[in-house]
Amino acid sequence: MQAITFQQPYKVLVKTVPIPKILQDTDVIVKVCVSGLCGSDLHVYRGDEVGIDKDTIMGHEFMGIVNEIGSNVKDLKVGDRVLSPFSNCCGECFYCCRGITSRCEKGQLFGCLKNGYGIHGGQAEYVRVPLASSTLVKIPEGISDNTALLLCDVLCTGYFCAENGLNELAPQISYLKQYKLEYQKKDEYDDIVVVVVGCGPVGLMSIASAIYLGVKTIYSIDSIQERLEIAKEFGATPIHLIDENPIEKIKEITNGRGADIVLEAVGNLSSLDLSFKLLRPAGVLSSIGLNHSNTFPFNPNDGYHKNLKYISGRCPVRQILTKTIPFVLSKKFNFEKIITHEMKLSDGEKAYEIFEKKLDKCVKVVFKK
Ligand SMILES: [Zn+2]
Numbered sequence: 001m002q003a004i005t006f007q008q009p010y011k012v013l014v015k016t017v018p019i020p021k022i023l024q025d026t027d028v029i030v031k032v033c034v035s036g037l038c039g040s041d042l043h044v045y046r047g048d049e050v051g052i053d054k055d056t057i058m059g060h061e062f063m064g065i066v067n068e069i070g071s072n073v074k075d076l077k078v079g080d081r082v083l084s085p086f087s088n089c090c091g092e093c094f095y096c097c098r099g100i101t102s103r104c105e106k107g108q109l110f111g112c113l114k115n116g117y118g119i120h121g122g123q124a125e126y127v128r129v130p131l132a133s134s135t136l137v138k139i140p141e142g143i144s145d146n147t148a149l150l151l152c153d154v155l156c157t158g159y160f161c162a163e164n165g166l167n168e169l170a171p172q173i174s175y176l177k178q179y180k181l182e183y184q185k186k187d188e189y190d191d192i193v194v195v196v197v198g199c200g201p202v203g204l205m206s207i208a209s210a211i212y213l214g215v216k217t218i219y220s221i222d223s224i225q226e227r228l229e230i231a232k233e234f235g236a237t238p239i240h241l242i243d244e245n246p247i248e249k250i251k252e253i254t255n256g257r258g259a260d261i262v263l264e265a266v267g268n269l270s271s272l273d274l275s276f277k278l279l280r281p282a283g284v285l286s287s288i289g290l291n292h293s294n295t296f297p298f299n300p301n302d303g304y305h306k307n308l309k310y311i312s313g314r315c316p317v318r319q320i321l322t323k324t325i326p327f328v329l330s331k332k333f334n335f336e337k338i339i340t341h342e343m344k345l346s347d348g349e350k351a352y353e354i355f356e357k358k359l360d361k362c363v364k365v366v367f368k369k
């Protein structure tokens with residue numbers, strides 16, 4: 001079969017490799033229909049994620065058809081149309097039982113092999129899924145292949161980011177409703193201001209999610225015009241990072257306070273710094289961008305004096321799907337708008353270059369056979 005493989009930083013290679021086999025009785029082999037190229041694949045591609053084995057098959061986003069099944073796999077059969085979270089999970093450990101499926105004690109990230117340990121990714125014609133019963137999810141009727149692909153990571157991750165922000169603000173809103181009569185008649189999120197920093201796939205999905213969850217006022221910051229346009233179509237007011245002054249603008253709108261919630265969807269120090277500065281005292285910084293920095297751009301003293309609420313971490317996709325599948329079925333957004341490039345696996349090398357350099361107005365690449 002064909003697969004996109006990691007060779008060394010800034011070099012992937014499309015290779016012909018053996019079709020994976022069932023190794024354990026809880027494995028499933030999925031015949032891939034669509035796989036995705038994601039911002040976190042770039043961490044591998046650029047070598048930020050150190051120690052990845054040469055010839056690891058790239059990619060952690062894939063949906064397809066169950067092709068072969070281990071003898072101990074329950075609730076799945078050959079021919080089922082399924083999607084996979086970007087990491088697998090056992091469904092029964094300490095973390096899985098608490099809904100933190102992304103920290104499963106037996107969980108592994110697809111497309112991540114180090115010293116021979118780990119599992120290959122989905123940018124291939126077939127992929128082996130260990131712990132398949134508790135990992136794979138059957139795709140309901142009415143969800144297209146491309147939208148199902150977005151559910152593997154970016155849509156759930158964006159939703160998780162927005163939901164985390166709103167959950168952390170909830171005590172302030174219930175306090176407000178208790179003490180201010182006029183707020184009792186209002187919708188929960190009528191008066192809050194949310195800002196999204198970064199309009200890549202995850203940022204765009206967090207905009208749609210925040211609006212779906214009831215947010216009325218949302219601003220989106222990026223320096224790429226095409227991305228700001230999609231953000232606007234999803235319902236955000238765009239702010240250009242370079243041509244405008246985002247901090248001034250948000251202060252203007254909020255009587256000098258700053259945003260109630262900032263959803264940070266980039267994952268570097270400058271975006272985290274901007275997010276902190278955009279935030280009002282006791283606001284929520286919900287950070288979802290995978291960040292390889294080893295320090296914060298603000299210090300504990302800054303955090304203390306802002307009564308900062310900071311929340312981050314890897315999305316537990318398998319658990320969040322219980323909310324995002326109904327979200328998708330509500331048909332309120334055309335999520336596929338973010339897919340700017342449908343390419344073939346054989347174009348893998350070119351696809352990584354386009355995506356990495358943000359060429360050709362690229363937002364999201366998917367691979368189809
Ligand atoms: Zn991803």
Ligand SMILES: [Zn+2]
Pocket residue numbers: 089090091092093094095096097103104105106107
């Ligand atoms: Zn588990």
